[in-house]
Amino acid sequence: MVVRLNRHDEIQRTLLAALLLAGSALAPVVGLSPALAQAALPAQGGTSEPVRRFAIPAGPLDRALTAFGAQAGRQVSVETSVVRGISSPGVTGQMTAAQALSHLLDGTGLTARQTGNVVTLGRDSATIALAPVRVGGTAPRRGGRALAETATGPVRGYVAHVSNTGTKTDTPLIETAQSVSVLSRDFIVDTGAQSVSQVLAYTSGVQSQPYGFDSRYDQFMLRGFGANTYGNYRDGMRFATGSFAQFRSEPYEAERIEVFRGPTSVLYGSNNPGGLVNFVSKLPTATPTREVTMVLGNWNRFQGEFDLGGALDAQGLYRGRITGLVRDSDTQVPQTKDNRIAIAPSLTIRLGARTSLTLFGEYQKNLYPMWPYYYRSAQGLTHVRLGDPAFNALRQQQYYFGYKLEHRVNDVVTLRQNLRYGRVFFDGEFTDAGAVLGPTEIGLYSGRWRERLEGTNIDNQAQFRFHTGPVKHTLLFGVDYFRQRLDSEYGEGNDTFTTLMPRSLTHPVYGRVAIGNLTTQSHTYQTIDQVGLYGQEQLVWNRWHVLLGGREDIVATSSRNQMTGVTTTNNPRAFTGRASLLYLFDCGVAPYFSYSTSFLPTSGTTSAARGTRAFAPTRGDQYELGVKYQPHDFNGSITADVYDLHEKNVLTTDPDNVRYSIQTGEVRSRGAEIEGVMSLGNGLSAMAQYTYTEAKNMRSNTAQGKIPVAVPKNAASLFLMYTVPGGMFRDLGIGGGVRFTDKNWADMANTQHNDALTLFDVNLRKAFGPVTAQLNVNNIANRRVAICNTGNCTWSMGRMALGSIRVRW
Numbered sequence: 080m081v082v083r084l085n086r087h088d089e090i091q092r093t094l095l096a097a098l099l100l101a102g103s104a105l106a107p108v109v110g111l112s113p114a115l116a117q118a119a120l121p122a123q124g125g126t127s128e129p130v131r132r133f134a135i136p137a138g139p140l141d142r143a144l145t146a147f148g149a150q151a152g153r154q155v156s157v158e159t160s161v162v163r164g165i166s167s168p169g170v171t172g173q174m175t176a177a178q179a180l181s182h183l184l185d186g187t188g189l190t191a192r193q194t195g196n197v198v199t200l201g202r203d204s205a206t207i208a209l210a211p212v213r214v215g216g217t218a219p220r221r222g223g224r225a226l227a228e229t230a231t232g233p234v235r236g237y238v239a240h241v242s243n244t245g246t247k248t249d250t251p252l253i254e255t256a257q258s259v260s261v262l263s264r265d266f267i268v269d270t271g272a273q274s275v276s277q278v279l280a281y282t283s284g285v286q287s288q289p290y291g292f293d294s295r296y297d298q299f300m301l302r303g304f305g306a307n308t309y310g311n312y313r314d315g316m317r318f319a320t321g322s323f324a325q326f327r328s329e330p331y332e333a334e335r336i337e338v339f340r341g342p343t344s345v346l347y348g349s350n351n352p353g354g355l356v357n358f359v360s361k362l363p364t365a366t367p368t369r370e371v372t373m374v375l376g377n378w379n380r381f382q383g384e385f386d387l388g389g390a391l392d393a394q395g396l397y398r399g400r401i402t403g404l405v406r407d408s409d410t411q412v413p414q415t416k417d418n419r420i421a422i423a424p425s426l427t428i429r430l431g432a433r434t435s436l437t438l439f440g441e442y443q444k445n446l447y448p449m450w451p452y453y454y455r456s457a458q459g460l461t462h463v464r465l466g467d468p469a470f471n472a473l474r475q476q477q478y479y480f481g482y483k484l485e486h487r488v489n490d491v492v493t494l495r496q497n498l499r500y501g502r503v504f505f506d507g508e509f510t511d512a513g514a515v516l517g518p519t520e521i522g523l524y525s526g527r528w529r530e531r532l533e534g535t536n537i538d539n540q541a542q543f544r545f546h547t548g549p550v551k552h553t554l555l556f557g558v559d560y561f562r563q564r565l566d567s568e569y570g571e572g573n574d575t576f577t578t579l580m581p582r583s584l585t586h587p588v589y590g591r592v593a594i595g596n597l598t599t600q601s602h603t604y605q606t607i608d609q610v611g612l613y614g615q616e617q618l619v620w621n622r623w624h625v626l627l628g629g630r631e632d633i634v635a636t637s638s639r640n641q642m643t644g645v646t647t648t649n650n651p652r653a654f655t656g657r658a659s660l661l662y663l664f665d666c667g668v669a670p671y672f673s674y675s676t677s678f679l680p681t682s683g684t685t686s687a688a689r690g691t692r693a694f695a696p697t698r699g700d701q702y703e704l705g706v707k708y709q710p711h712d713f714n715g716s717i718t719a720d721v722y723d724l725h726e727k728n729v730l731t732t733d734p735d736n737v738r739y740s741i742q743t744g745e746v747r748s749r750g751a752e753i754e755g756v757m758s759l760g761n762g763l764s765a766m767a768q769y770t771y772t773e774a775k776n777m778r779s780n781t782a783q784g785k786i787p788v789a790v791p792k793n794a795a796s797l798f799l800m801y802t803v804p805g806g807m808f809r810d811l812g813i814g815g816g817v818r819f820t821d822k823n824w825a826d827m828a829n830t831q832h833n834d835a836l837t838l839f840d841v842n843l844r845k846a847f848g849p850v851t852a853q854l855n856v857n858n859i860a861n862r863r864v865a866i867c868n869t870g871n872c873t874w875s876m877g878r879m880a881l882g883s884i885r886v887r888w
Contacts, residue, residue: 133179135169143167143183151176231314231359234263234335236758237766238714244337244357246617246626247315247346248542248553253709254624256659256671258284258340258720260754264333266766269800269814269842271855271881272330275299275358280818281796283718283754283768284340284354289789289823291866291873294410294417294447295473296325301340302724303748303774303790304353309679310343312357314439314483316499317347319534319563324505326477326534327443328358329421331384332402335359340752341701341722342677344655345628348561348611352677352699352726353748362437363388363398363427369888376881378417380408388425398427411877414468414589415448433487440480449473449528450509454521454584455872460865463521463584465511467592470525473507481536495540503532510592513579522579525572525594535562553617563607568641570597602641607680609634615657624661626673629654634680634696649693653678669707676700681730686739694742697728715757724748731780745778746787762802770794782827788868789833791821800842810846812853815839825867834864836875851885 135146144167170182228234230241230249239261243249252259260282272278275297279287286300298307311318311326318326330336340354347355367389374382388400403422410417425439450466479501486494506529513524538559545552572595573580580592613630631654639646659673677699685692705720729744754768774790776782800814818838825831839860844853861878 130175131179133170133174135167135179135183140167140183143169147176147179147183151179231362232334232364234261234265236714237263237266237756237764238716238758239263239335240709240716242337244315244339244359246555246615247540247557248555248615248617250553250617252716253667253669253707254619254661254663256624256626256661256673256705257657257675257703258705258718258722258752260284260338260340260718262336262338264335265758265764266798267330267333267336268853269764269812270798270816270840271842271853271857271879273879273881275328275330275336275356277857278330278333278336279338279356281766281768281798281816282338283752283770284750284772285338285770286789286791286794286820288876289866290868290871291451292411292876293451293873295323295449295451297327299356300789301338301351301353301355302722302750303746303772303787304351304726306351306353306355309350310353310355312347312355314360314497314499315357316497316536316538317350317355317561319501319503319532319561319565321503321505321530321532321565322567323473323507323528324475324503324530324532324565324567326479326501326503326532327445327475329404329419329423329443331386331404332361332421332423332441333358334361341673341703341724342655342657342675342699344632344653344677344699345630345657345675346557346613346615348559348609348630348632349634349653349679349696350677351679351697352701352724360423360425360439361386361388361400361402362425362439363400365390365395365398368400370885372883372885374881374883376408376879378409378411378879380406380417380881382406382408396429400425410448410451411874412448412451412464412466415451415466415471416446418446420444435485437483438480439482440478442478443476445473445475445477447473447475449507450511451873452511452871453873454512455865455867456584460867460872460874461584463582463587464589465523467510467523467580467589469590469592470508470510470594473505475503475505477501477503479534491543491545493542493544495538495542497536497538497540499534499536501534503530505530505532510573510580510594513574514576516579516581519584521582521584522576523582523592524574524579525592525597527570527597529568529570531564531566533562533564536560549620551619555613555615555617557611557613559611559613561607561609561611563605565603565605567605568599568602570599572597599642604639604641606637607634608636622663624659624663624671626657626659626661628657630656632678636680636682638682647682647684647693649680649682651678651680651693651696653696653698667709667711669709671705671707673703674701675703681728681742683730683740685741686733686736688735689733689739689741694730694740695728697726697742699724699726701725713757713759715755715759717753717755719751719753721751722749725777729778731778734780741780743778743780744776746774747777748772748774748790762804764800764802765798767797768795782829785827785829786824788825788827789823791823791835793819793821795819798840812842812844812846814842825872826869831867833866836862836864838862849886849888851887853881853883853885855879855881855883 133150135143167183170179230243242252245255245257245259262278267278276288279285279299284302289300308320337357342352343350343355368386370386372384384404386402391397391399401424406419408417421443423441427437429435448471450471452465454461454463481499484496508527510523510525512521514522516522540557543554611632615628618625633652635650637648655676657675661669661671663669678696680696681694683694701724703722708717726746728742730740731744733739733741750772752770756766758764774787776785796818798816802812820836822832822835825833838858840857842855857879863874863877866875
């Protein structure tokens with residue numbers, strides 16, 4: 080359940096100031112009627128409360144409520160904006176929870192009243208609802224200190240209750256009428272995930288690492304559609320992407336990673352219809368964070384991590400945090416590296432009781448194999464590498480910086496502005512098969528991609544929370560801007576039959592290739608400018624939850640051939656929308672229905688015979704029917720859904736001129752998903768999922784009726800973790816998981832398939848006070864199968880063993 084704070088004062092007409100930057104202005108606020116706040120917080124059962132000892136110092140009310148939740152044995156998930164700027168006198172001594180809460184609220188203008196199992200906070204005769212407060216279990220903890228859950232903050236165990244990825248407002252997941260998964264920090268640590276792709280391996284609706292081992296990118300598909308190109312988000316803002324250059328996110332820097340399935344354009348603009356993955360960064364908190372970790376693993380892995388932060392002054396006006404990682408490692412592709420340096424500082428400044436500014440940034444330097452592929456013969460995939468260690472390196476540097484500014488005008492109006500600017504410098508060199516020279520020999524050519532990628536995001540938001548009679552409203556208006564610049568150059572050498580570099584298929588020798596001069600084959604400069612205006616209304620009446628949203632996007636794209644001087648442009652615009660209905664029963668069951676749409680600009684033109692017309696955006700639409708369950712008697716949640724998703728205006732080969740395409744294609748994906756997650760007070764946590772996906776090319780001139788590449792019909796997984804709560808084995812953790820991926824097609828014609836794959840993972844850990852030792856072995860049986868994607872083939876990820884020592888103080 081969620082606590083809401085709503086004020087019962089006459090709300091004066093308020094004029095909303097225009098949001099700063101780029102001249103983006105938002106409409107003024109109209110007059111609002113008085114709020115009728117009637118939400119309540121359920122309390123623990125029983126009429127006589129036990130007496131407990133409380134020791135909560137005076138200070139900000141949000142911190143006091145967090146400490147109260149921990150000491151009273153209650154989990155508190157509260158929107159911090161409602162108590163921001165209010166101080167509490169604290170409480171010390173032996174008393175009941177109700178008495179302690181009354182002391183905490185002394186002098187705040189708020190009073191507590193308990194009726195049965197309902198606790199209500201009020202001011203004079205008016206009621207102020209606490210909003211989502213959940214009772215049962217213990218409060219989230221980090222390093223032995225209690226924490227409150229917010230939409231972007233830490234999650235205790237595996238079960239999150241609040242998110243803003245699906246609505247851009249802090250909304251309980253049980254009230255979000257679309258499929259959203261949250262992977263918590265604890266889950267990431269327990270699974271030993273070393274990439275975003277590995278984090279997603281236990282999530283419903285996601286095909287993680289669909290093309291086999293490839294450390295260059297975090298690759299994932301959502302509901303049968305590729306999502307890592309346009310659905311790669313960090314802190315609610317899309318990353319720019321090039322042909323090869325892509326912003327990478329380091330899992331150690333994540334507070335949580337969230338998956339939003341289905342069309343997302345109504346809030347985020349252009350995207351494939353499958354959904355997006357939002358990486359939520361670690362940012363400063365009032366609770367001190369002090370952690371250092373050392374990791375050793377197979378493939379000569381040496382890795383160090385640190386996470387340090389907390390209040391920088393006694394008043395808590397300044398909070399800082401810095402997270403970093405250094406890694407030197409080989410990979411399962413011999414003579415290649417997986418090296419990384421990453422550092423992410425952030426600073427939060429309270430500019431008053433109602434205003435906060437968070438500055439953030441990140442720098443990464445990475446070294447990976449550029450070409451992880453192997454030669455496939457008529458008999459199957461071999462172990463002959465196509466990339467040669469003398470010329471097989473992907474060197475990438477990236478940085479970004481930005482800020483998150485929030486100002487709470489009053490209890491109704493909140494203004495936000497999020498900005499980020501970043502760049503990627505990419506240089507990738509490789510060798511690949513160019514021709515078959517004989518029955519036991521192939522010839523290699525060489526190539527190099529160089530890309531410079533630049534991305535800018537600005538998202539301006541105005542949020543209004545108010546009541547009209549018995550109806551509660553959360554109204555959101557926004558104007559966002561996305562800008563991308565990409566300079567991409569490709570050169571090639573050894574590309575004639577006489578200059579190909581020979582490689583034996585029976586006795587290959589590596590590291591002795593003679594790379595010739597590379598000649599530029601293509602050089603383009605591409606730009607994207609996108610402006611979106613969006614609005615969203617969330618209405619709550621009784622137990623009905625209605626969401627209506629709409630967005631208009633205006634996009635300008637251009638591509639200049641730097642070798643010929645020819646520039647092509649396209650200026651599409653699109654309207655997208657979403658509507659949903661949910662009913663929340665007292666027992667925690669919430670059936671829902673939603674309809675949503677998407678769009679994605681498509682580059683290129685038709686043939687001259689068809690008028691050389693610029694392509695229209697692809698359009699997606701989805702119907703989703705589901706049910707969510709959040710039980711009251713234990714900390715867990717279950718989501719089950721079925722969906723029907725279509726993408727139209729898909730490119731397919733022009734039958735009159737095979738060098739061009741036309742937009743008559745259509746792809747359909749239908750499926751069902753069920754996902755359950757729990758964290759029990761007895762030390763048991765679990766995540767389980769099953770996914771059924773039926774994808775098909777409904778209209779295509781080359782693949783009519785065929786199943787898209789790399790989309791399995793069935794996938795399932797289960798991860799369990801048990802921590803001994805007491806006794807001589809206290810704090811000993813034992814866990815493991817199993818992951819199954821069905822066979823799937825390796826080519827568009829559906830003539831070759833990738834085998835089904837079942838993998839087993841194990842986890843052991845033991846805490847010794849502030850020191851935790853942990854062992855993770857993923858794919859313990861070292862099961863590997865050939866994975867091909869329309870001609871490019873590699874092997875699936877082999878066994879990864881990691882041992883770590885983590886110190887928190």
